[in-house]
Amino acid sequence: MGAAFEIKTMAQLAAEDKHPEILFWVGCAGSFDARAQKVTVAFCKILKEAKVDFAILGTEESCTGDPARRAGNEFIFQMTALQNVEMLNMYNVKKIVTACPHCFNTIANEYPDLGGNYDVVHHTQFIKELIDEGRLKIAEGGVFEGKKITYHDSCYLGRVNGVYEAPRSILEQLDNDLVELKRSRSNGLCCGAGGAQMFKEDEPGDKRINTERVEEALASGANIIAANCPFCITMLSDGVKSFDKQDEVMVYDLAELIVNNNKL
């Protein structure tokens, strides 16, 4: 465990008249969900390790509005999104990184219509950038050497935004045996959380979508399911539990894998 440190907010930095290199958009899941908080913390450790000058919005951040908009509630979306855009523009934010593909998609693709234009990257892309620039080194002979890891493409990073390679190249660096799922990349199967499904009961059917997806992941024989989205992590973990495999198969975000590997 590396040394503890303090996370600065944009407001604090603005008071010191400083502008960080990048804003870390934490998102609702990353802020409040106990499981996703671990990813948030892991990603902060990586940012610190790579000496990235970053800040968060802290209590000034609000939901991007993605689930409201996809549920059909444009009013709620506009209310929260316009506030966010106002805030981001006030701090003159240029570059944003987020560990949530839904936040990533909404800020990158939908905020421009609302007057918010930023350079937005998903944390897997940013981590890859850090590695490529030599700012982050992946420790050799790490804990994942030879371990079987499979990767679940989230819809909003993969099929919707076409990011397939950055997460895979990170996994390759971890020196593991990456097994692809039958349905991967543009054919990836949804975890079942998108489109505001996360916040409601399933419609009547034969089985849950996460069960279908986890069946496929278990069939791959992997011990670790790597994901890039807090909602996928919830869905996949629930699915693994439903098969009573939680002691054999772990669901991790890529950031957590790096933290474990590098013992940060």
Add this chain to the structure above:
Amino acid sequence: MLQVIIFIIIAAAAFYMAFKKFFKIRRNILLGKDVELVNDSSQRIKNTLLIAFGQKKMFKRIVPAVFHFFIYAAFLLTSLELVEIFIDGVFNQHRFFYPYLGGFYTFILSIIEILSVLAFIGTLIFLIRRNLLKLPRFHKPEMEGWPKLDGNIILYLEILLICFVMMMNGADEVLFNRAATHAHMMEGVTGSFNFAISDWLGPMLFGGIESVGTLHVIERIGWWGHILVVFSFLNYLPISKHLHIMLAFPNVYWAKLNSRGQMDNMPAIMNEVKSMMDPNAAFDESAMDEEIPEFGAKDIFDLSWRDIMGAYTCTECGRCTSVCPANITGKKLSPRKIMMDIRDRAEEVGLNMDTGKIEFIAEAKREDGAKLTAKNYDDGKSLFDYISKEELHACTTCNACVEACPVMINPLDPILKLRRYEILTESAGPSDWLPMFTSIENTGSVWQIPDARDKWTEQLKPKDN
């Protein structure tokens, strides 16, 4: 001469009836709202060449793609041959281009024949696949009845078409061998057309027939059968899923180019929220309409013309449904059904509008002399009579259907527009969503959690010793 008159009458009637139907479809498509198009014609042309002409997206599933390509290529090239058939039909000629094109004519006809045989095999395989192999996507509930019959009729017509082509060319080959062909400037000449297939298939099938008269009859049956199937197809297309052979091209050309992750913005709501947020904005009464505004889509009039064109383009292959996570796990949602429903509803509205009856004018707008238009149309029904809320609520917006469609139909757009209607105009929707909405509105988070948003940072704070 009689043949010429009959040909011209049939051709004129076939084209007249077909074009009338095509114009109705065009009218129905334009009942939809205008679309703000991203202006990038080079990308659009590229898409049309790669995805429509090149069938790039079909090749995600290689076996059906190959056989489909045979049928498609045969169709494209046989269309070329239609030019000659028309000249022959109108000017009482036979194989008008043969003496002028010579070897090139043989080359083109040979390719058409080879493709026809491949298409024949493809069609047989498709018939087997559709009816015997029980491929799940061909046996979903929305495929019962007419859609199933429609799929088979097309394949039967294709088989018939190819048989007629072979009769025509085969009998003519035998006639040519016996110096009895009527081909342009070839009367009395003995020879062979040397077409790749009929060169041997013709003598094999018809070589035993002694009577030249009978051979001429067979050749004529082939010629007339072929063109009559073509005319039937032309008139069948407007009521069939097979319409994709025409609409696939404009549908791909005008497909959405902006990011898949970008839902259409709603400026009316954005501006209202902006004025709510702006403490200096005076309450502008002129902005208030007398009518309560409707948001989202309830009927085809509220969809875009692109959505309706997509519905008419859909050939019901079910690739979207076969990758839909909701459908895979037994939910009622099927993206294909959404598109089929939109087409059915557009057809229903179109037929009602054709009657011009007062009963289809909204009651409040039935003043004297009011004519039925898209603006005052109301038959008491809507898309919600076709599409249930349960289907709409099952969508995860994962875009798998959008990715899967070989002709770039977007079933997600109409689904989201219908959801918007339910939530914004009807103030209905799954009650599970209400806590999420109120929580975002009141606390800025999707969950109602009393903790501060940055409480997690404590996990990283230096601990006091």
